[in-house]
Amino acid sequence: MALLNNNAHVFQSSPAGAVLEAAVGTKLAEMANFSTKTAAGLTFPGGSYSNMHALMVARNQRFPEVKHGGIVALAKAGVRPVIFTSAHAHYSIEKSAIAAGIGLDNVICVPTDDCGCMNPVALRELAHREIAAGGTPFFVNATAGTTVLGAFDPLAEIADVCEELGMWLHVDGSWGSPLALFADPSVFEYPIPAGRINSLTINPHKLLGVPLQCSFLLMRDGLGVMRETLGLNASYLFHSAPEDDESADGFGLHQQKQQLGGSWDFGDATMGCGRRPDAIKIWISWRYYGTKYFSDRVGRARQLAIEFADMIASRNTVHTSELGNWKLFVRPQSTCVCFWFIPHSEADRHTGRKNNNGSTNPQCWWGDVTKALCNQVNATGKLLLDYACVDRFAPTSVPGEYNKNTVPFFFRIPFNSPGVTVDTLEAIMNSIELAARHLYSN
Numbered sequence: 092m093a094l095l096n097n098n099a100h101v102f103q104s105s106p107a108g109a110v111l112e113a114a115v116g117t118k119l120a121e122m123a124n125f126s127t128k129t130a131a132g133l134t135f136p137g138g139s140y141s142n143m144h145a146l147m148v149a150r151n152q153r154f155p156e157v158k159h160g161g162i163v164a165l166a167k168a169g170v171r172p173v174i175f176t177s178a179h180a181h182y183s184i185e186k187s188a189i190a191a192g193i194g195l196d197n198v199i200c201v202p203t204d205d206c207g208c209m210n211p212v213a214l215r216e217l218a219h220r221e222i223a224a225g226g227t228p229f230f231v232n233a234t235a236g237t238t239v240l241g242a243f244d245p246l247a248e249i250a251d252v253c254e255e256l257g258m259w260l261h262v263d264g265s266w267g268s269p270l271a272l273f274a275d276p277s278v279f280e281y282p283i284p285a286g287r288i289n290s291l292t293i294n295p296h297k298l299l300g301v302p303l304q305c306s307f308l309l310m311r312d313g314l315g316v317m318r319e320t321l322g323l324n325a326s327y328l329f330h331s332a333p334e335d336d337e338s339a340d341g342f343g344l345h346q347q348k349q350q351l352g353g354s355w356d357f358g359d360a361t362m363g364c365g366r367r368p369d370a371i372k373i374w375i376s377w378r379y380y381g382t383k384y385f386s387d388r389v390g391r392a393r394q395l396a397i398e399f400a401d402m403i404a405s406r407n408t409v410h411t412s413e414l415g416n417w418k419l420f421v422r423p424q425s426t427c428v429c430f431w432f433i434p435h436s437e438a439d440r441h442t443g444r445k446n447n448n449g450s451t452n453p454q455c456w457w458g459d460v461t462k463a464l465c466n467q468v469n470a471t472g473k474l475l476l477d478y479a480c481v482d483r484f485a486p487t488s489v490p491g492e493y494n495k496n497t498v499p500f501f502f503r504i505p506f507n508s509p510g511v512t513v514d515t516l517e518a519i520m521n522s523i524e525l526a527a528r529h530l531y532s533n
């Protein structure tokens with residue numbers, strides 16, 4: 092416990108923690124295909140903060156005047172920084188834009204395909220549209236495992252656009268990147284073209300089951316750029332400036348020190364000071380369970396998702412339910428399964444009903460049914476289910492424009508826990524049918 096209460100801001104207060112953090116960062120970077128000679132990673136208090144730091148570093152690298160002059164300096168020069176993310180990305184990208192002074196109006200949501208993957212052609216078009224309108228695109232967030240559908244954006248095509256237009260490519264792999272790093276390729280394959288990616292977020296506290304919080308931001312070119320763009324080198328605390336730090340000598344870790352930006356004091360590379368030694372949690376899990384366990388764990392989550400999707404797709408015929416119809420939203424690309432159950436009595440109930448925005452989408456009623464069923468299941472106290480939507484972002488054929496309220500709420504089950512079995516999947520389906528019987532049959 093004492094180890095977990097150490098302060099990981101300076102080497103002197105947590106030498107073992109610093110060495111472990113650097114080692115795990117490098118190991119994760121290696122598994123993500125980054126060069127072990129240059130890449131490094133640091134922990135942040137969650138994926139949102141890892142993403143936010145990536146954006147701040149990218150902003151200050153592209154616009155160095157911001158560090159001293161603030162965002163005002165850009166406004167004075169008539170520069171409007173613009174960032175891009177897929178319409179299905181996590182909201183932390185927008186939060187980061189608020190914090191970094193970019194502003195929500197300068198976060199452009201790129202349309203996706205039906206599976207929720209970013210459309211790189213639309214990305215290129217939107218970037219050119221912004222340039223024509225006087226904007227300066229500088230950052231793209233691609234998602235490896237979107238929160239709702241578990242979609243993986245096409246990194247190589249997105250990297251093409253980023254290289255063409257000189258944009259920083261960040262990959263938000265908070266949720267899904269452990270699949271890419273650890274899964275056996277026969278179960279899940281998603282090659283990461285790491286040489287073309289500037290930064291990547293991975294949350295071991297999600298798919299790897301490491302206790303909260305444990306999130307890494309991996310930097311292709313090491314931590315030097317973090318120190319340059321965000322550091323102050325406050326010498327009353329951070330003594331290990333590149334020229335005078337000998338504190339790591341005894342460890343023989345000078346090559347690594349280069350990757351860490353010339354210092355073993357990590358606090359100054361972040362926007363904070365005191366830091367939890369979060370790396371210790373994944374280091375202990377990794378030592379105890381081993382890489383094979385992580386690989387099996389994420390592979391099993393993927394296989395359960397496939398199994399569950401198959402059960403949903405076949406239930407209508409196998410079970411010929413007198414109650415209603417099961418319907419998948421999309422085939423799951425990774426470990427999130429999204430679906431509806433529509434009781435027969437409700438299937439036609441929509442006729443004549445208006446959607447929230449006045450349109451007569453025949454499916455608008457399904458969302459209300461999903462919520463009612465979900466609440467009914469949860470009231471039994473045996474299972475806790477949840478629902479989600481992609482409402483806000485249903486793409487239209489016009490890049491950058493979205494239909495509101497066109498996709499009704501659906502059940503969403505993100506597989507993760509190794510405690511879930513096929514029996515659990517049966518129980519979920521049975522409990523939804525039971526709820527439907529209770530609510531909709533008379």
Ligand SMILES: *Cc1c(COP(=O)(O)O)cnc(C)c1O
Nearest residue numbers: 137138139181183238263265266
């Ligand atoms: C969960 C999630 C985040 C946020 O991570 P926190 O650790 O909860 O801050 C960011 N991006 C994606 C895709 C996520 O699923």
